[in-house]
Amino acid sequence: MDLQQMRYVVAVAETRNFTRAAELCSVVQSSLSHRIAGLERELGVKLFSRSSRRVELTSAGAAFVAGARESLAAADRAVADAAAATGVVRGRLAVGVIVTAAAVDVPELLQRYRARYPDVRVFLRSGRSDEMAAAIRSGDLDIAFLGLPEGERPSGVETIALDHDRHALVVPTGHRLAGAPRVTLREIAEETFVDFVAGTPARAQSDQAFTDAGLVRDVAYEVGVVELMTRLIVRGLGIALMPSAFVRPLAAGDPDLALVPVVDGPRRVEYLAWSRFNPSPATQAMLGVLGVRSPE
Known part of the structure; x- marks a missing residue:
């Protein structure tokens, strides 16, 4: 088993389609299918239920994908940490933004961030403040701009108030x-x-x-x-x-x-929120652009 096989499985799980997964991974479909079939033989379980029209995860596949995502995230973090040790920030930054964000001009912020850290891939997601705070706690988001009623604060994450x-x-x-x-x-x-x-x-x-x-x-x-x-x-x-x-x-x-x-x-109070546990180099770089010092 190797990381590339894990990436192929996760891509199929996300797209529910072998052809689209191959395009996403920049590989021919036959190669992707062959590698996944080899992994299934190695594991002794079927990861996907296939038909001419549908591809669905089996229960074993769902369990494997959960672990594969964690492994891939850990591998990506290792690469990012190694690069950061040499002064280069790269990797992935997942940013959550409420639809009514006003305290920060997010496009302008991302423009400044891109100018300083062009090797970081930024993924944007909008949604509810409570769900995005939970996504930070689970590791699905690195940082988010939230809005909550006065007197409430997001729990389990680092925060600073941006505006009242x-x-x-x-x-x-x-x-x-x-x-x-x-x-x-x-x-x-x-x-x-x-x-x-x-x-x-x-x-x-x-x-x-x-x-x-x-x-x-x-x-x-x-x-x-x-x-x-x-x-x-x-x-x-x-x-x-x-x-x-x-x-x-x-x-x-x-x-x-x-x-x-x-x-x-x-x-309403608008907050900047991020993980209080070991923020990634890309997250720390964003905090730096925002002028926020992450707690040790």
Whole structure:
């Protein structure tokens, strides 16, 4: 067994297709299939169930892939550590970003990082703050930009607060509240709302604010994409509470949207989070670009 065989198996597991896996690994399909078949003979188990249309992991294959991923990650880390000892940073950096990130201009940050560390391959992933914090703890992400309600912090990871922000009310320009100097939660509680999916940290920020105020509201549309949220608002289907630092540039470029300050609205803290256990050279390099000193 060798690392290349492991890479082939993981590629097939991820693509569920031998042809696409071979393309991903830059090898002819016959060679990839031959190496995997040889590995199956060596192990004495079938890793994949194959048909003319489908490829699925067997239970033995699923167990093997989990260990193979760990082995490949360890091998990649060994190569990166060896390079770092000579002053060269290379390897892989997995970055998580919430869709409403505003404290850091992520593309500009990656541009600076690329200029200094061109040998690092960066993988970006967006999602929920709680899931991305868990991904850091499990090793699936190296670093992430998160947003949580004020008073909450990600657990099990190193963090620094990047920004504290208030939510603003987002309404269509023809709405009765457009142009108001400010509003309270009680004044908008009877409105129809567009918001993020229930159970997510992004949604919890608004839910908690209304609960603390003893108010109940109607969320008629649950959305996971900001662009769709704003389109629903423009159509007059609802209003929304969104982080002001994020939504202000959107409203400035869209004459159909208006922002109104909310006196007692939700507050959010944006965090930078990374693994507290042995961060990789690529992670330490990113922290350096951000001006953050990783704890020893």
